[in-house]
Amino acid sequence: MPAIIKFYWMPKFLLVIILVLMSFGLHAQTWEIGGFGGGAGYMGDLNQNNPLKVSGVSWGAFIKRNFDGYLAARVSYMYGNIAGADSTLSNLQQRQRNLSFRTQISELSLTAEFNFMKYIPSMSHDIYTPYIYVGLGYTNFNPQAMYQGQLYSLQSIMTEGQSKPYSNEAFSIPYGAGFKYNFAGALTIAADIGYRNPNTDYLDDVSGNYADKTKITDPVTLALSDRSGEKTGVYLGTAGTQRGDLRKRDTYMFIGFSISYTFITSKCYYER
Numbered sequence: 001m002p003a004i005i006k007f008y009w010m011p012k013f014l015l016v017i018i019l020v021l022m023s024f025g026l027h028a029q030t031w032e033i034g035g036f037g038g039g040a041g042y043m044g045d046l047n048q049n050n051p052l053k054v055s056g057v058s059w060g061a062f063i064k065r066n067f068d069g070y071l072a073a074r075v076s077y078m079y080g081n082i083a084g085a086d087s088t089l090s091n092l093q094q095r096q097r098n099l100s101f102r103t104q105i106s107e108l109s110l111t112a113e114f115n116f117m118k119y120i121p122s123m124s125h126d127i128y129t130p131y132i133y134v135g136l137g138y139t140n141f142n143p144q145a146m147y148q149g150q151l152y153s154l155q156s157i158m159t160e161g162q163s164k165p166y167s168n169e170a171f172s173i174p175y176g177a178g179f180k181y182n183f184a185g186a187l188t189i190a191a192d193i194g195y196r197n198p199n200t201d202y203l204d205d206v207s208g209n210y211a212d213k214t215k216i217t218d219p220v221t222l223a224l225s226d227r228s229g230e231k232t233g234v235y236l237g238t239a240g241t242q243r244g245d246l247r248k249r250d251t252y253m254f255i256g257f258s259i260s261y262t263f264i265t266s267k268c269y270y271e272r
Contacts, residue, residue: 030120031064031066031263032063032066032260032263033260033261033263034061034062034261035060035062035260036058036059036060036192036256036257037057037059037256037257038058038254038256038257039056039080039254039256040056040058040253041056041253042055042084042252043250043252044084044245045201045247046094051195054255055084057080057081058079058254059079059080060076060079062077063075068118070114071112071115073110073111073112074135075108075109076108076111077106078106079104079107080104080105081105082103082203083100083101083102084100084101085100097243098228101144101154103142103144103203104142106140106141107137107138108138109174110135110137112135115180116132117130119131121186121188121262121264122264123264127182128180128182130177131177131190132175133177134175135173136171136173137171137174137196138169138172139170139198141169141202142168143155145205147224152220155205159205160206160210161211161215170199171199173196176194177192177193177194178191178192186264187261187262188262189258190258190259190260191257192255192256192258196253198252206243207243209239210226210239210240210241210242211226213225213226213237213239214239
């Protein structure tokens with residue numbers, strides 16, 4: 001299903017910040033709107049070493065308030081698919097573990113963006129600039145896995161024997177860099193790569209130790225808690241032994257291109 005922003009999971013304070021920023025727009029001099037498309041990837045228990053591995057598509061939209069040629073504030077909505085599978089890895093121990101997942105990620109963020117060169121579309125001698133950004137985001141995710149031809153949502157199954165389901169919402173810290181180019185009038189095209197560090201280790205449903213199978217009554221939970229023996233019949237997930245890696249957080253990233261249009265009014269910041 002297409003991703004839709006779920007405003008009920010957005011923290012009230014982040015909503016207040018966004019509304020305050022937009023209220024300044026009543027007297028704003030320069031606004032910018034745009035869209036983004038590209039790929040999404042993740043680093044975590046099922047991809048520990050490759051920060052540039054793309055495992056799905058991503059898209060998004062943003063509105064930006066440009067304060068001058070160097071500094072801007074941006075509100076963005078991003079959606080992406082990430083995935084991982086032990087069966088595709090070179091490490092023998094991970095292949096034997098045989099876990100897999102896919103996750104749809106929805107993110108709403110507020111970031112500060114800094115241009116290294118003074119950049120004002122159609123009004124500046126600098127028609128290109130590198131830039132960096134950092135901010136605060138809120139993320140919704142839903143790890144799933146395929147088992148016997150059926151797709152299961154893993155959060156509610158509690159594959160590591162948790163006493164209650166972990167939260168599928170998390171704060172994140174978006175940060176990244178890019179390069180933008182003013183290719184026609186008020187139109188800008190940009191290439192961008194950005195990482196997010198959410199306060200969760202469950203993007204892939206893998207974090208701690210193997211559950212005690214003697215305490216699992218549901219057959220689907222039992223099967224998905226330890227998938228090491230699906231091909232060999234030899235199950236390696238002893239209760240209490242390590243199932244995930246030792247990192248406390250997973251990471252996800254978006255990489256791609258954006259195109260945007262800047263509204264420049266008769267009294268713009270470049271006239272000050």
